[in-house]
Amino acid sequence: MKCKICKGEVYITIKYPKMALCKEHFIEYFEKRVKKTIKKYEMIKPEDKVLIAISGGKDGAVVTYVLKKLGYNVECLHINLGIGEFSKKSLECVKKQTSYIGVRCHIVDLKELTGKGIPEVKSRKPKCSICGTAKRYIVSKFACDNGFNVIVTGHNLDDEASFILNNVMNWSTGYLARQGPILPQKGKLPKKVKPLYELTEEEISSYAEVVGLEVFSEKCPFAKKAITLEYKEMLNKIEETRPGTKYRFVIGYLKNRHLFEKEIEDIPLMECKICGMPSSGEVCSFCRTWELKEEIDLKVKG
């Protein structure tokens, strides 16, 4: 097989739409897809100040690389979660990636800031759920404190398909009403967008490799095998004989999402009395879990 466009040496065979591409034309294809996704869902405007949360993994690094190349005003945020060697290696990789891309990277050290990293926090909730709360909170608070109006995450087609499938399997209609490529701005909380929404994990890994991005792929020691990982494997198996299944599933979901709309509970958001961030109770779940007495200040000095 030869590259569909230039007949040169094939680097990757994309499964859906099926086509073989050389390195150069794969890069072009990938960046066009990101651009199209941003436009289709009206994700980012040229004047936006964009914050990207990165952990060292392929998705955050690739979305940063492409958005920077497309000329957006982007900066990165890495949260050091204080999980021993895992966090150390993840931080080293983030530093390499952001200096390679040439983008400013802010680092928030959870333990330095609050006295407790993820391992030290006491809670009955599973570690992954606490960690998720902490990451979402810090990214939002950092964005608010420093005037970012768009938060970008690296979620891809595989993440979205497995997430939707999981919510269908559990009939979590509340989640099914809210999932999607953009989460609009709500009160203080900036808009959240996913520019890699229509790209597969395989395409993202291949792109990272072809543009020379080093990626950190170790799993967190606290991570249990999530059911969504099993769904990803299942969906990839179906994809082998039925190319386009994942894409049709996700796009079909977006077309039918309105069917779940009445499941959206409009819980009025209060302000956390400690940090002032939106909260469903008097004290937000981050301030509560970390037993904070005063607001953490994430404003960048200088």
Ligand SMILES: [Zn+2]
């Ligand atoms: Zn080519």
Ligand SMILES: [Zn+2]
């Ligand atoms: Zn709070």
